[in-house]
């Protein structure tokens with residue numbers, strides 16, 4: 001056996017005089033071999049620091065390592081016993097100030113019997129200190145609880161620089177930065193999983209340090225040290241041979257510039273205020289899992305400790321790392337000490353770490369930490385990444401260079417940065433970190449402090465040396481860029497670009513009243529975040545156009561929280577929404593919540609696609625109505641959806657798969673003269689379409705049908721029946737259906753499969769109220785939607801009309817009269833219409849356009865062959881560009897004031913506008929008179 005004499009090192013007053021290492025048991029390849037940074041020197045340092053307590057010469061044998069250490073006190077206090085007590089406590093992180101009164105008390109209590117106090121390494125003294133702190137801590141906490149609102153969330157910092165507003169919504173920001181709270185712990189210390197497993201037990205049974213250093217096992221040749229000697233000094237040697245040492249005192253060692261280990265005076269991180277560098281709860285430190293919250297969470301997960309050295313680019317594998325004996329050390333699993341206590345002070349300073357703006361470099365330079373943390377890092381986009389569909393959660397991934405380890409401390413927590421904007425140029429940044437939830441020790445920091453600390457991080461850690469650097473400006477720039485990108489985009493969400501959430505929780509949480517004056521009083525008072533170049537509302541007209549997006553009104557927002565909007569977001573189902581528009585205030589006509597509209601999806605999930613609504617013009621919300629995707633019978637309509645009514649002539653029972661692929665068209669095509677109305681691309685056959693268009697545009701050419709006794713006139717119950725005003729005979733499409741043999745995806749089933757295009761309800765600028773537009777280019781002959789509403793009889797419609805003329809609410813009826821010509825004696829309950837006033841689908845928003853509308857309505861038979869009831873489906877008459885309003889010709893005779901569709905002043909803008917001509921006519925008539 002070859003024994004090396006170790007270099008003599010000084011640890012404060014302790015001289016390590018001799019240290020012998022068994023060459024055969026090279027530590028690097030022995031039980032501690034997994035950490036290449038571990039050297040004998042470290043080991044000696046550990047032992048030395050422990051030895052200091054006893055001030056005696058010691059020989060330690062651990063495995064085959066033999067270390068001789070002798071400690072001498074060179075500086076003695078006047079009363080060596082007092083000094084020794086202070087020193088012993090200092091080793092445990094307890095300062096003189098804390099010790100003094102307690103020691104005084106004890107001496108008085110024990111009648112100056114020092115032996116009792118010194119016994120078991122000052123166990124009595126420690127206990128007394130802990131008890132004193134406990135009492136004090138409880139009192140303090142009670143005080144703080146009284147004075148603070150521990151309810152997490154919804155602290156909004158809202159800044160305004162009119163007309164450009166920036167909302168910084170700090171939602172329960174906090175991150176688990178036990179490291180930052182203990183910057184004096186320079187050296188990441190690794191624990192085995194078993195150590196973590198111990199935590200619950202340790203929490204339940206707070207062990208005194210003197211107890212915890214008791215051995216529970218044997219270690220190699222140290223058998224002789226396993227004495228039953230009650231002498232604490234002897235036991236110390238025994239204790240040191242055990243794998244589980246009281247970690248805290250060890251961890252408090254830090255490397256000073258001179259390479260000497262010394263008890264940390266908490267000065268290593270200039271960025272952190274001194275008051276957070278040490279937990280006042282020394283007992284907690286000793287017991288490790290002081291924060292049950294964190295302790296539970298971290299159990300077995302090996303969180304990472306932030307190493308301030310690493311912050312400056314140094315890897316923590318240099319000397320200074322302290323490892324506990326018998327632990328496998330993995331540099332890729334640098335860990336923080338077991339859970340550190342949280343204090344209010346810490347929380348205050350923790351906060352900004354969670355709101356650090358993302359650093360794009362963090363992806364390239366992944367933190368060295370355990371897998372769990374890395375996983376989270378992967379899950380969370382680094383910056384401005386688009387979530388699955390449209391909701392963009394811009395995750396503050398933490399600044400990696402600075403917080404390799406800090407990031408790990410927020411494992412399982414999410415820090416989010418969300419961005420929202422309105423057409424008026426408002427941009428809202430919302431930061432959130434769920435770590436705060438449920439934490440009693442969390443309190444909302446001052447925004448100024450958050451900004452200051454974040455700035456410091458930028459200045460120091462990111463080496464931003466511009467003294468004019470301002471976080472507020474940075475945020476302002478972010479908002480500005482957001483708008484710039486948003487307004488310059490053509491509606492396409494670009495890869496890697498900022499995508500916005502159409503439905504931010506943050507916005508929901510900020511009610512309309514918050515926006516009224518552009519500022520919001522937060523708990524910390526209003527904070528103004530300047531935008532370097534203010535963007536005026538007029539500068540952003542294109543923004544909403546590029547958005548699929550959505551508005552927010554107070555009521556809708558309030559409702560949003562309870563109706564699961566957020567959940568929809570989380571699931572990433574907002575396939576279509578690319579934008580967000582905030583309507584600051586909406587005037588809802590009704591207090592019936594059921595008829596309010598989800599800004600992301602006016603269909604409330606009734607359709608295959610979501611249809612958002614947006615109002616870029618004013619504060620109006622869409623009129624209240626109930627969204628239905630299928631027409632419903634109001635009461636008397638005689639509709640027979642009887643399977644028995646469908647014979648073989650009305651279906652294709654022998655077909656299979658896709659009828660459009662069959663060599664011979666199936667029975668269902670017979671109604672369209674043996675040809676299917678649809679192409680294989682799912683569009684309307686051009687010839688068929690043109691004929692339908694022609695029928696609408698040139699009704700006279702298609703010889704309207706005039707009823708002998710028109711149901712519409714009949715129901716008026718007048719003495720004298722007015723003549724029928726005429727009805728168009730329309731060509732029907734017959735779709736395959738349930739009694740057919742084909743597949744649901746058969747090409748002859750288009751309308752019944754429902755909406756498929758990205759549409760948006762919007763407030764028109766021409767004074768037509770709400771309208772419908774497409775957000776994508778539509779080819780000619782594309783099915784857009786059908787007109788859905790309550791199925792009313794002609795009688796019921798008449799009654800409604802009478803009522804509505806009294807109430808002033810105009811019904812939106814569409815006559816289902818395409819087949820009236822074929823029935824000689826149509827009964828009132830067979831003369832049907834659809835009224836979408838109270839129940840309807842998105843078609844109720846389609847405005848009228850004279851003649852050259854881009855939609856044509858076509859009757860479609862699906863469930864019933866008698867054509868009393870049918871689907872009225874809208875197809876594009878031409879290619880329609882994205883963002884074009886969708887219109888159809890109501891077929892109104894603007895001179896017919898008796899018509900069920902109430903005449904309005906047409907603002908369609910078409911050069912063929914019939915209403916305009918009429919106005920001109922009346923004008924010239926009046927001029928002629």
Ligand SMILES: C[S@@+](CC[C@H](N)C(=O)[O-])C[C@H]1O[C@@H](n2cnc3c(N)ncnc32)[C@H](O)[C@@H]1O
Pocket residue numbers: 623767768769770771810812843844845846847848849902904905906907908909
């Ligand atoms: C079926 S709704 C269309 C949606 C309606 N704009 C809204 O705000 O709910 C029909 C009503 O819209 C208005 N409208 C539709 N087309 C119009 C046009 N070309 N000019 C003026 N108003 C129109 C009329 O008030 C009409 O009664």
